[in-house]
Amino acid sequence: MLSPSQVVDEYYLEVRCKLLEIGAILDRYDRAVQRTGDHACDGDERIAKCREALSILCDSGSGANRTEKIALRFSDPA
Amino acid sequence: MYIIQPHYHGIARTTQDYERMAMSGVVAVAEPAFWAGFDRDYPETFLDYFKQISEFEPTRAATYGIQHYCWVAVNPKEAENVQLTQAVLEKMPEYFSGPTVLGVGEIGLHKSTPNECRTFEMQIELALEHDQLILIHTPHLDDKLKGTTRILEILRNFKLDRERVWIDHVEEHTVRLVLDEGYWAGMTLYPLTKMTSERAADILELYGWERMLVNSSADWGPSDPFTLQACVLECRRRGFSEQSLLDIFHNAPCQFLRQCPKWDVKPIRISAEE
Numbered sequence: 595m596l597s598p599s600q601v602v603d604e605y606y607l608e609v610r611c612k613l614l615e616i617g618a619i620l621d622r623y624d625r626a627v628q629r630t631g632d633h634a635c636d637g638d639e640r641i642a643k644c645r646e647a648l649s650i651l652c653d654s655g656s657g658a659n660r661t662e663k664i665a666l667r668f669s670d671p672a
Numbered sequence: 673m674y675i676i677q678p679h680y681h682g683i684a685r686t687t688q689d690y691e692r693m694a695m696s697g698v699v700a701v702a703e704p705a706f707w708a709g710f711d712r713d714y715p716e717t718f719l720d721y722f723k724q725i726s727e728f729e730p731t732r733a734a735t736y737g738i739q740h741y742c743w744v745a746v747n748p749k750e751a752e753n754v755q756l757t758q759a760v761l762e763k764m765p766e767y768f769s770g771p772t773v774l775g776v777g778e779i780g781l782h783k784s785t786p787n788e789c790r791t792f793e794m795q796i797e798l799a800l801e802h803d804q805l806i807l808i809h810t811p812h813l814d815d816k817l818k819g820t821t822r823i824l825e826i827l828r829n830f831k832l833d834r835e836r837v838w839i840d841h842v843e844e845h846t847v848r849l850v851l852d853e854g855y856w857a858g859m860t861l862y863p864l865t866k867m868t869s870e871r872a873a874d875i876l877e878l879y880g881w882e883r884m885l886v887n888s889s890a891d892w893g894p895s896d897p898f899t900l901q902a903c904v905l906e907c908r909r910r911g912f913s914e915q916s917l918l919d920i921f922h923n924a925p926c927q928f929l930r931q932c933p934k935w936d937v938k939p940i941r942i943s944a945e946e
Contacts, residue, residue: 607864607865611865611866618844625878
């Protein structure tokens, strides 16, 4: 298994890029709404799920288990 | 689709790159002088490198019908060594007369040290003295904003035609700085870690494509020359017209690079029959 510093060294740039990409997608959505005046997707459950997933990412602590929580949030009820 | 790769480090790539680029519409590439992955010790090593990119590499590209041009310079990573840079610069003008040499690049800053700033200034002076186009590298990650700001400060001390200067690797937080001062801005697309094709398409939508160049990453590190074609696809998906795609990915490089009289790829206009 990797050490904590190895994880940071190995994945920092990848995380940085993915966060920028998520920011760009959300900005793209906002600009599309602004440009068209179409707010039909504002209540779209998928957007709400993404925002909830982003808040899960901010959970801290070793038991945060973010990936499973996000996967469950994106899952249909069993 | 006709595409120009304005920033392509061919010596680090396989011939298969040229073949696939040719098959996907690339008609010309321009190869800036680059870091070899290690710091070179001798001026002569640079001179052989200039010979490779100005004499040999065009023959490799020509096999696939691709026109190959290049730039000569001491790249920012090695420009920390002032003495070595001075020795290379003494010989560099001999290469300016090469039939495929477009100008001085890529110069610029890596860690923005005093030595780098000095050698950056020396290379600008040389380019201006010999009426060469200038291609400037900006740092890639956390130091991009600081490095770009410092580069713009240094450039303000020179009396130069800003339309003959291309500042590369801009991202969301630096593109406006470069365009507002009248320079050409380049976006470099990577498969991971840096600017992506989708974000580049966003920037094109936001800022338009006047004085804007899009280039792929193509070097010896994690990179992919076909990120440029991915950007074409992304722009097409967003409804860019075919003429707009040609203007961005073919005609814009022509417009900048034809300021060097050796560049002979012509812009393309689509004409529809009645």
